[in-house]
Every structure is written in structure tokens, then in C-alpha cells.
Amino acid sequence: MARYTGPVCRLCRREGQKLFLKGERCYSDKCSVARRNYAPGQHGRGRKKSSEYGLQLRAKQKARRYYGVLERQFVRYFEMAERKPGITGENLLRILESRLDNVVYRIGLASSRAEARMLVTHGHFEVNGKRVNIPSYLLSAGDVVSLSQNSRDSEKFKEIIEKNAGRPVPQWIDYNHDTFEARIINLPERDQIDAPVDEQLIVEYYSK
Secondary structure, three states, rough: OOOOOOOHHHHHHHHHOOOOOOHHHHHOOOOHHHOOOOOOOOHHHHHOOOOOHHHHHHHHHHHHHHHHHOOOHHHHHHHHHHHHHHHHHHHHHHHHHEHHHHHHHHOOOOOOHHHHHHHHHHOOEEEEEEEEEOOEOOOOOOHHHHHHHHOOOHHHHHHHHHHOOOOOOOOOEEEEEEOEEEEOOOOHHHOOOOOOHHHHHHHHEEEO
């Protein structure tokens, strides 16, 4: 399945809440969810109550869209989560949070996960001193993510940093604003993940 290239605000409206896919616009009065809080399309206002399967499907789609993950990738992450000890749903969210593009977004060096993917692909970030251009690269406890030396003085990043100056950094990441380095203290526990996702519904969806 190819990556979605249409208006991302439609995805938020379809899920009925902000997924913060548009960066700065999501925090402004221009947010489509705030202006039109109903599903897109001709019959968006008149959708009926979802079935149990419908709720499970929506939970899966919401998680995919929130993290910007393709269907095949998402299935692979779920299979990884099943093989790990512990609670499958929490393992899944932990894997999604540990993606390099997500961490770049979480520390405020990108205004959205889509922008983070682009910046990582363009080679602006290093992991443990080595350049990594794979957005789906999974980080582990102890890894250090840093903005490359050549990118630190660019006008693009100065603008991004200024826009996101007030964004809180998760407790499981130790970020140094002066050196643009983030160390993964540990992979997050469920109460440290603010994703608007019901992971148990996702587990039920794939358990059928």
C-alpha cells in the first residue's frame, strides 16, 4: 500500500480527534477538527454507531496515522510486539515510540512526524555518532540521537527550534538543548506515552 498523499486534516476528522499531522496548524484556530468536528465526505455528519469490529479497525487506523506507519510495517511491528515478553499492546506502542522519526519529533527538531521523516531521510541526524537516514530505525536504551554538525546552523532548523521551543520532552528522553543531543534513558512505559490510542482494541483486531 502506497503512503497517503492527500490532505492530512481529513485523517484527523475521520478519527474524530487531533492526530497532530500538520505541525503548527494543529495548534491554531485553523485546525480542521476544531472547525468541522465530523467525518469528511457526503455522509460524514450521519455516520451510524460503529460495531465492535469497526471500533477495533478505527483504533488500528488511528495508531497507523498518528505515527505515519504503512500497513505492512504496522503488521510487522505487531508481530514483534507479540514475540516480546510483557503486554502486547504496550510493547507495540513502545516500538512505535522508539522509531527515529518519532524521537526527532518528540524532542522538537521537527514540527510533525512527516517533517521528521523527511529530515531524517535527508541525512540531518546521527545515532551514536553515525549518520542514519532511515526514519523507521528503532532506537534502544542508551542510544544518542544528535543533529549533524553541518545542520546546526541552518536557517531551517533555527526556524523549527524557535517554533517548537515550548514543547515538553518526554521523561524517557534526556535532551540537551545546547548540544542538540538526545539520549534514550529507557524505552517508555505506558504512562509515559501520550498517544490517543486504545492499544487493547488493536490487539483484539489482530487476534481475530
